[in-house]
Amino acid sequence: MTRHDRQETVDTGEHDPLTEVIAAHDALRAADRRLHRAVRAARSAGETWEVIGETLGITRQAAYQRFGRAGERSDTGLAPLPDAADRSVRILVDLTEGRWPAVVSRFSPRMAGAVDATRLAAVWAELTDSIGRYEGIGTTFVRRIGRHTVVDVAVRCEAGDATLRVAYDDGGAIAGLLVLPVAQT
Structure with a gap:
């Protein structure tokens, strides 16, 4: 809906x-x-x-x-993508609703070559087995690291909190995607 x-x-x-x-x-x-x-x-x-x-x-x-550091420029002189936080929240929504092709369609060519929609679905299933079902979203933290804009989104799940970390290339494609238990962030 x-x-x-x-x-x-x-x-x-x-x-x-x-x-x-x-x-x-x-x-x-x-x-x-x-x-x-x-x-x-x-x-x-x-x-x-x-x-x-x-x-x-x-x-x-x-x-x-x-x-x-959220709005500061990196050593490359480039600012983070201006809509990176909103993009990352949309990715989280797509993941929680099982829209794997929608997420994969935003991958960089290198990411798309490494992870397809089937693999993404399998990894998400393993993740939800370990930390439980998604329950809510917290704050986002955006920064520029080298050639990438990196966004951490706090995620609340049944069995514990996690961080969705998304790295974007300068074209806005997803160059990296991780879900980390809070202890690892």
Whole structure:
């Protein structure tokens, strides 16, 4: 069911529980953007990463990793792809809904040569056997590493949390795709 279909369901008075999920996710993303703007403003006003971290209840290193590098240019002088976070969330949705060909169609030629839709489905099945069914999404972290834009998406699953890590080449194709238990990130 598309977002448009869901809106029509809501407009006709039918109850669709995923409409609330979509609304909450949209609110979370808006709050995350607001938090990033606030941190940039605090840094511009001279606040340290230590003070920002303490304010957020995290370490200064965690504050810097989450907010300090997200928009910075890499040593190549290139900025991350501007829509990388949204692309990665769409990939996660496609994975959780079993749309393997949709994910594979976004692979770089090298990735497509290594992983087809059947293999991707098998790996996803193994993953869900070990960490359980997908339950929700957390924050995204975007950065530039060398020739790639790398995005980490926090994923909540039945048996534990994980990170979906997607690497994009400069053309926006998926050059790498990993799912890591939180302990490995």
